[in-house]
Amino acid sequence: MADRAIGIFDSGVGGLTVLKAIRDLLPGENLIYFGDTARVPYGTKSQRTIIRYSIQNARLLESYRIKMLVVACNTSSAHALEILREEFPFPVIGVVKPGAKLAVSATKGGKVGVIGTEATVKSHAYRKEIISLNPFCEVYEKACPLLVPLIEEGWLDDPITKEVVRRYLEPLVEEGIDTLVLGCTHYPLIKGVIGELYPHLNLIDSADAVAKEVERNLPTKRKGERGFVKVLVSDRTERFERIAKMIMGREVRVEEVNIDKE
């Protein structure tokens, strides 16, 4: 049982930021990552489709006999977490709760901003979680559909990206937020731009918090040497490998699987 892997899925490449944080904290564990690159992105799709894809992804990882599932995708975490917990026998960890906890402990003024995909923001998952932890918090949410394409284009430290970030964030900053949840696994890659524009904001990147949540909830801990890391995708593209290298800081070996069959 201890040797069984931890399964991690995301709609695409962004969840590798979570894989990396888990790998750094728990180097002994075996990790299997699945990026649903044939159907990415999820953030513009309907709740029904997001749930269907999330269950298929979990089923794929289940076939590798995992001991735990991490939903690294904010959109899936926001819409499908409860259903995954009902459907599968292993513990399921999402990214919303750990991020919300961090935000609540970081804010001084009690005003928290949340940015994410259209579907994540529409679910109000972060707002609900933050308010259940501290009913006095005020939460300001904003969908930022252009940030993922800008990051995937590699325009990380770029005046256009800065201008787009300003357009999205200005209304939240005017409301007086002091803390901003980066509610999409891609966003940590433009922390620099956001921090330059708004140095007073606490930026909440949940990857490390998720890794700690994984550690706390591990059914059995693997002992011994470094574990393996396996990366699966539903569509193998140069694009994935290029961005994976940007996130992991090294070449990533990728294997293609057919997700429609699940």
Added chain:
Amino acid sequence: MADRAIGIFDSGVGGLTVLKAIRDLLPGENLIYFGDTARVPYGTKSQRTIIRYSIQNARLLESYRIKMLVVACNTSSAHALEILREEFPFPVIGVVKPGAKLAVSATKGGKVGVIGTEATVKSHAYRKEIISLNPFCEVYEKACPLLVPLIEEGWLDDPITKEVVRRYLEPLVEEGIDTLVLGCTHYPLIKGVIGELYPHLNLIDSADAVAKEVERNLPTKRKGERGFVKVLVSDRTERFERIAKMIMGREVRVEEVNIDKE
């Protein structure tokens, strides 16, 4: 046979520009449109996946007993047209050839620019088609992955969109192009911005040319009243309906179908 519909598919909403052009030219024909919104976009995906999805889409439309298929998606036209022609008994019209023809007849200096998705540009389908029509043409291609997200965000007449367009097009303009193929069905929506920046360019929007190609190749023409227009999607979202309205200039009734079963 004459009453059978013309089937049209696209990866998402953009192909409605083609549907509209066909409707305007051939109001008597019955039209069935399928937008693969559950798996959109195609432009960042691999050739194998684009071909697989295109065949599934054609099979779905075949089940409605169509008399002709129009591939309104540039990415699918660039990668899957030949295979669709081999697989299916009805005539198959793509968007690349009509666009290439228009470009060749429009250019005076023989230097043509082509913009499109990563996959369309990587296929060099426009370059091949243009050069087969006129071997003296020089073709300059550029992938513009941010334009679709900007258009879908509704930032049509916007300084940020202008800046992004300038970033992408400046190198082509410096090469001396006098004609630019809008090699993605979304792009006609930002014709205004492109024309403002580069008023000397002939902008090639192939929707009308495709409609004429459809008329020329129709196996049988339907006589009588206005035909019906049916719009199917694989994922029903507000987003689709919002952008559909922007393109069609009126509310569009949409029906959801399951594409995985095809």
